[in-house]
Amino acid sequence: MGLALLSLTLALPAPALPPPSAVQPAAAVQPVAAVDLERFVGPWFEIARIPAWFQNRCARDTTARYQRRSDGRITVINRCLTRGGKVDEAEGLARVLDPTTNARLQVSFVSLLGWRPFWGDYWIIGIDPDYRWLVVGDPRRQYGWILSRSASLEPAQLEAAFQSLERNGYQRSRFVFTPQG
Known part of the structure; x- marks a missing residue:
């Protein structure tokens, strides 16, 4: 039965794909040039x-x-x-992957007797010069966050954060706002 199914599958025509010239790969996600970790640490909304x-x-x-x-x-x-x-809290650990820029990190929230088998990419792809907001993403664009030092952002700051995301291939429409306070 399995071989018959395999033969049938191999005999079916392949789905039509666009010609290679029509496929435009998305530009790679680019972390910011530098992050001052002393300014980065602390609370974010x-x-x-x-x-x-x-x-x-x-x-x-x-x-x-x-x-x-x-x-x-x-x-x-x-x-x-x-x-x-109810308060839901998770404690994790981040490690810097690129100490030259401090912009590419990985985060783990799973620890098995001190061993961390799972790490997720956590790249800083946008940051305000005064560290009032930052944008975090990952190379596959599966995750993304806009964080702020205050519970809300002024419209111009929010627009700058979204522009950082869009420059990195994210779609604004995928984001949902988080109620604060």
Whole structure:
């Protein structure tokens, strides 16, 4: 039965694909040129995000706090309120992949007896010169966040953050706003 199905599958015509000249690969996601980790650490409010399964419980008041560690890594504490008003908190660890720029990090929220088998890309792809907001993404554009030092952004700041995302191939329409306060 399996070989007959395989033979039938191989005999079917391949789906039509556009000619190679018609396929335009998206430009690579580009991290910012440099991040000052001393200015990066501290509290951030989530302004908007691409919905992700690991944030399904979060209804509002989502924040992130980054703290430098003596080993050069960064403690990450994400917190939000659920629909029922309960605090949901996750603690993770970030490591800098590119110490020249500090803009490419990886984050892990899973630890098995101190071993971290899963790391996710966390690239800073937009940042305000005064560190009032920043934009985080990943090379495959699956995840994205706009973070701010305050619970809201002025329209011009929000537009600048979205422009950072769009320059990196993200679609503005994929983002949902996070209610704060």
